Amino acid sequence: QQPVQSPQAVILREGEDAVINCSSSKALYSVHWYRQKHGEAPVFLMILLKGGEQKGHEKISASFNEKKQQSSLYLTASQLSYSGTYFCGTDSGAGSYQLTFGKGTKLSVIP
Amino acid sequence: DGGITQSPKYLFRKEGQNVTLSCEQNLNHDAMYWYRQDPGQGLRLIYYSQIVNDFQKGDIAEGYSVSREKKESFPLTVTSAQKNPTAFYLCASRLAGGTYNEQFFGPGTRLTVL
Numbered sequence: 001q002q003p004v005q006s007p008q009a010v011i012l013r014e015g016e017d018a019v020i021n022c023s024s025s026k027a028l029y030s031v032h033w034y035r036q037k038h039g040e041a042p043v044f045l046m047i048l049l050k051g052g053e054q055k056g057h058e059k060i061s062a063s064f065n066e067k068k069q070q071s072s073l074y075l076t077a078s079q080l081s082y083s084g085t086y087f088c089g090t091d092s093g094a095g096s097y098q099l100t101f102g103k104g105t106k107l108s109v110i111p
Numbered sequence: 112d113g114g115i116t117q118s119p120k121y122l123f124r125k126e127g128q129n130v131t132l133s134c135e136q137n138l139n140h141d142a143m144y145w146y147r148q149d150p151g152q153g154l155r156l157i158y159y160s161q162i163v164n165d166f167q168k169g170d171i172a173e174g175y176s177v178s179r180e181k182k183e184s185f186p187l188t189v190t191s192a193q194k195n196p197t198a199f200y201l202c203a204s205r206l207a208g209g210t211y212n213e214q215f216f217g218p219g220t221r222l223t224v225l
Contacts, residue, residue, distance in 0.1 A: 002153065032213060041201065041216035042154070055211060087153060089214075097142050097161060097207060098169075099214065103153040 001025055003090045005102035012078045012109050020073040020105045022088030031064055031071040032089040032099055035082075042087060046073070075107070083109045113138045115217035117202050122222045124196075132187045132220045134202035141207035143185035144214065147171060148199040157200075160185055161207060189222065196224045 003024040010018055022031060030049045033056070034042035046056025048064035048071055056062070061074045075082055085106045089099030115136045124130045136143065142161045146154040156169030160179040174193025179185055185204075189196045202217040 030211075034216075039199075039219075039221075041218050044213040044215070047211060047213055049211065053211070055213075089154075097205060098144075098156065098159060100156070100170075101146075101154040103151060 002100055003088055003102040005086075005088060005105050007105060008103070009106040010108070012082075012107065014078060014080060014109055014111055016078055018075045018078060018107060020075070020086050020088075020107070022071045022073075022090070022102055024069040024090050024092075026069065026090070026092045028064075028066065028069050028071075028090050029093055030091045031062075032091070033060070033062060033071075033073050034087045034089065035084045036087065036104075037084045045086075078107075078109045080109050080111065083107055115202060115204055115215055117200075117217040117220050119220060120218065122220055124222070124224050126224055127191045129191060130189050130196075130222065132189065132200055132202075132222070134185045134187065134217060135183055136185075136202075136204045136215075136217075137183060138204055138206070138215065139182070140204035140215070141182070142205045143179070144203040144205070145169075145175075145177065145185070145187045146201045146203065148201060148219075154201065157187065196222060198222060 033045040036042040085104040089101045118133045144159040145157040158177040160166035176188045203214040205214045206212045
């Protein structure tokens, strides 16, 4: 079952902050975040594991609430280059190596 | 440079024809995946393979077929049984052995069926 992302779309001015949420109805082992520019491949941003480990870009921060099966991606001091569609992918079991992606959140940063 | 290549970038086919999309990786990754992307739908898993000569159906496998004869290659065939094949297709790969490994995506193939 697809995780649910919110909001579906958001418009920011440069320098503003945003939070993108990802919620699953299943117990999660890890959450993966990607950003995709139109017509291009998704680019890896971050992995958050059950137990608190994280791996990702220095300028991106995120949280993972295991009890609520939710993750949030925090974009601070947004830049024009942050524009794109953000996807969360959830992995519900160690060793499954499958990700189920949400429908995405479209972020537009304007000058 | 290591990476994933998909070809062609754009593909046009007539209705009723089978078509094969290429995916090659030189990252020495064990697992490979095919996703379909439609506007507003996110990425949906078609097939995946964790080792050579073995693959599993994803959520929307009907009308598609794959093979994994080599570790580097995972071609996807869109058959005439697929009712609505026009979409953006993404191939991905991942180093197996732990969920701490990210998926890398290829540049995609945009298929249009006329």
